[in-house]
Amino acid sequence: MDDRGSSFVAVRRIPQGETCHSNSAEVVAGSAAWLGRGLSCVCVQRRDSDASNSFDLTLAQEECLQRLQRRIDVPYDSSLIEHQDALRALWNAAFPEEELHGLISEQWKEMGWQGKDPSTDFRGGGFISLENFLFFARNFPKSFQDLLRKQEGDRSVWEYPFAVAGVNITFMLIQMLDLEAVKPRNLMGATFLKFLAENESAFDLLYCITFKLMDHQWLSMRASYMDFNTVMKSTRRQLEKELLSEDIMRLEDLPSYKLLSR
DSSP states (O other): OOTTOOOOOOEEOOOTTOOOOOOTTTSOOOOGGGTTTTOSOOOOOOOGGGGGOOOOOOHHHHHHHHHHHHHHTOOOOTTOHHHHHHHHHHHHHHOTTSOOOOSSOGGGGGGTOSSSOGGGGGGGTOHHHHHHHHHHHHHOHHHHHHHHTTOSSSOOSEEOOHHHHHHHHHHHHHHHTTTTSSSOOSHHHHHHHHHHHHOTTHHHHHHHHHHHHHHHHHHHTTOOGGGHHHHHHHHHHHHHHHHTOTTOSSGGGSGGGGGOOO
16 A cells, blocks of 8 residues: 555544544554455555556647646645645635634544644645545535535444545546556556646546546435445456546536535
């Protein structure tokens, strides 16, 4: 597993009127001890045959890939004003009615971060994962709020943490699409670059689609937090199937795009 992968905190949904009495059995902090027990980052295995493949790019595709790779290479830096402002913007998008008391605050746990300092969780996706969150919140606010507050479907008592799940989705997409290679070495990456050349925000849009698709799979599988890796693998398989369909000319044509609401 790549060292940047994030682990999870199990989040229990408290029914209205019930008091939460947390103990070590009820709230489990994600750590290396959880590897193999359902709460680790879902990392994509590269097939041996991928290394021998190389897909030619148009000049436009190559330039778009390089711009996206520059975004991917930017780590979250809590000392940068730009990054601080983006984090505050995320809070305001998530909880517009609640004032944030600080960039390090227990309030962040409400969003599904593992601790009071969300910057420690960004190692799994870098600054681009924060940009993905903001794009989602600004372009599909209803779906963003539905996922954040777990407002749709018959939910599990123990739910996946929204924020850390989002960082893992960024990380999974980067791996799945082989975006850190000079040229894509798999068909998924080559196919995605066609969409990226047409839409500079294609990665952010695909993130939104994937997040909503993952939650849809979660509900249809009646999953609980121990099933998160299984749900992510199922999500990836469905996403690959849709992306490689001959009928798909743009990301908005994906069947899972229809799950999103503005």
